[in-house]
Amino acid sequence: MDILTPDAALVLADRYWRIHGDICALPSYADQNFRIRTEHGEYVLKVAHPSWSRLDLDLENQAMMTLAEREPALQWPRVQLAVDGEHLLTLPIAGQPCQVRVLSFVPGTTYADAIGAVPKTQRAALHESLGSAVGRLTRGLQDFHHPAADRQHDWNLLRLPTLCGEIAHIEDAGLRAIVQTHAETFCARLPQWGAQLPITVLHNDANDLNVIVADDGDGQRVRAVIDFGDMCTSFRLADLAIACTYAMQHEADPVACARTIVRGYLAQCPLLRIELEQLHAFILARLCHSVLMATRAHREEPDNPFILVSQQGVRALLRELAEVNHDAIVGPFLEPSHD
Incomplete structure (x- = not known):
């Protein structure tokens, strides 16, 4: 998978989620993850390795959304909806379709x-x-x-x-x-x-x-x-x-x-x-x-x-x-x- 620069990742976050701030890359085994600090909170933009299926990532997001609703006492990563209301986007990155999502960053x-x-x-x-x-x-x-x-x-x-x-x-x-x-x-x-x-x-x-x-x-x-x-x-x-x-x-x-x-x-x-x-x-x-x-x-x-x-x-x-x-x-x- 071609490496996405932090600046390019921030462009995606701003364009599709209206999130902008200070960004840095996070270590990850195969995916590409970026931490974004804004005046409204902190987020993680996650670009999945192409080997991940969309259905598998949908499973994760649906589980996190279910837990946020049913068990709000804990700070599960909160799935952020894009401007079109979707929680998981397929975006072209270096000519290759990738699954992209944004979660809240859990401090601690x-x-x-x-x-x-x-x-x-x-x-x-x-x-x-x-x-x-x-x-x-x-x-x-x-x-x-x-x-x-x-x-x-x-x-x-x-x-x-x-x-x-x-x-x-x-x-x-x-x-x-x-x-x-x-x-x-x-x-x-x-x-x-x-x-x-x-x-x-x-x-x-x-x-x-x-x-x-x-x-x-x-x-x-x-x-x-x-x-x-x-x-x-x-x-x-x-x-x-x-x-x-x-x-x-x-x-x-x-x-x-x-x-x-x-x-x-x-x-x-x-x-x-x-x-x-x-x-x-x-x-x-x-x-x-x-x-x-x-x-x-x-x-x-x-x-x-x-x-x-x-x-x-x-x-x-x-x-x-x-x-x-x-x-x-x-x-x-x-x-x-x-x-």
């Missing part, structure tokens, strides 16, 4: 960057706010439907069976045995769970880089969840499991951390008892999923050292949780009120 700091400076005595409140935010996310997308949500996505836990061939390529024998046990057990239970556990449209990526925190006067609290690019249809339980998986990696007592996240989540979005009973298995499955995705990526790019370095927290947590009682996290919540 990523959870990953903020957590190290949060005192131990204040972390429980942050964890509870994370659970509350993800509970609102689940609740806000309840009964949300979109034709693109059924797409096959690599990070959907329903697709874990397609990765099991990577188990043999895990070099660490101890880790390989743990992944084999928990990934294969999870996969064997998928047919049963598919009939028993609620299925819904998920954000599917509430990791520590997509959770935005800010100081509300009493300390750091979760303000928003961003980046809807991994949305898919899967188990309702998965968004809670994913949030726990990443937050737990920053804590000396990951079980206590997850327990507090669950408490915040359930205050916004009660789950069935049968869902709570499987949370531990879902967290282990997400960790296995991450290990297997990294194993595949490392085979494809053996000279990229970052792939396995970024796995250190995942693998340490997986080893620790594999030794923890299945009900250690959810035991206090297994009451009839959650049926």
